[in-house]
Amino acid sequence: MAARTSARNFSMPVAVFPEPSNHSQGILMKYASKLFALALLSATAAASDDAYQFQHSFQGARAVYTSTNAADRNEILVYRRGDDGDLRPSHRVDTRGRGTGAALGNQGALALSKNGRRLYAVNAGSNDISVFAIGGSRPVLVQKLSSGGEMPISITLHDDLLYVLNAGGAGSISGFYVGDERRVHPIPNSTQPLSGSATGPAQISFNIFGDVLVVTEKMTNKIVLYDVVEGVAQAPQVRDSTGMTPFGFAFDRHDNLIVSEAFGGAAGASATSSYELDGAAYPLEAVSPSVNVGQTAACWVVVTRNGRYAYVTNTGSSTITGFRIARNGALTSLNADGVAARTGSGSAPIDVAASPSGKFLFALSGNVGTISGFRIRDDGSLRYVSRVDGVPASASGLVTH
Secondary structure (H helix, E strand, O other): OOOOOOOOOOOOOEEOOOOOOOOOOOOOOOOOHHHHHOOOOOOOOOOOOOOOOOOOOOOOOEEEEEOOOOOOOOOEEEEEOOOOOOOEEEEEEEEEEEEEEOOOOOOEEEEOOOOEEEEEEOOOOEEEEEEOOOOOOOEEEEEEEOOOOOOOEEEEEOOOOOEEEEOOOOOOOEEEEEOOOOEEEEOOOOEOOOOOOOOOOEEEEEOOOOOOOEEEEEEOOOOEEEEEEEEEOOEEEEEEEEOOOEEEEEOOOOOOOEEEEEEHOOOOOOOEEEEOOOOOOOOOEEEEEEOOOOOOEEEEEEOOOOOOOEEEOOOOOOEEEEEEOOOOOOOOOOOOOOOOOEOOOOOOOEEEOOOOOEEEEEEEEEEOOOOEHHHOOOOOOOEEEEOOOOOOOOOOEEEEE
């Protein structure tokens, strides 16, 4: 297939964010039982109305999650999400692990099960993973286990398979099986290397079918693919990124891969590429290579559930770029200048998440301690709706249900 780019001739309204204040013995059995066998805790909390405890039952509540990544004690911050996209601080829960206290240069520090009843978090400073049950008054820690390597920074889930990207040491990926007894077990022989050492990995994720794992490497400008057979990741297949510093990525509903390219943070140079994941050997064939819209440090990517739109946060520009995604994965910027929304001067957004309904988009800006919310209109344009403050600068990961 010949690589092709798409015209960028659309112009849409720009959502402007108000200026922030300062501030897996054995693999057990492949797909033995699904997560619906999980027995979850259910309770009603009666709590004071301080910053992290409001009187409400959390079961069924829509929420946004991030982690503090604090060096002394990593915590999950929970924000209740209203029907209108408004966020309210709800709880903070100890992971019983440690973060690094500094930016991880990653995407995917948190992962939610499809039904929203399990939350998985990496503890980059203590080399482990925390597992939470969601369904009572607050997320409840049910397990903590080794990540199978050093400095876990990204985690991905597909049905009952869980894989972690470890950035420390030589770098590796390791797999786990989520059993029907709700425990997470390491998968033997699932640990695989990256393309080499000092690769600067950013993210790991399954494709939509769960038979391929993808890892981006910022320092090598490589995209690494792993065939997954009976739950076990096979030897890495290394591909060149079409642009420099491939960072965050997401798959659309047709299994096309959308990847941000930070281009080393050079002003106005960042881009976004799309690829077709094709064939038994899983080559990557560029569909829209390095679409540049004049923004800086494009890093984090999310695709709406309906697969129509992708959004990329530009850390260096404090903006969000929106793309329309064609069935073949071709990208078209929603705005000629690449600005679908502004998150505030100096806000430097570092992660992004879309609600399962596809109605809301949330952006994390640890630099100024905020999570901002936007309504996703039918045409893909964004409208600012909410903001919460007080998020630590070291925060990492953003998921919502």
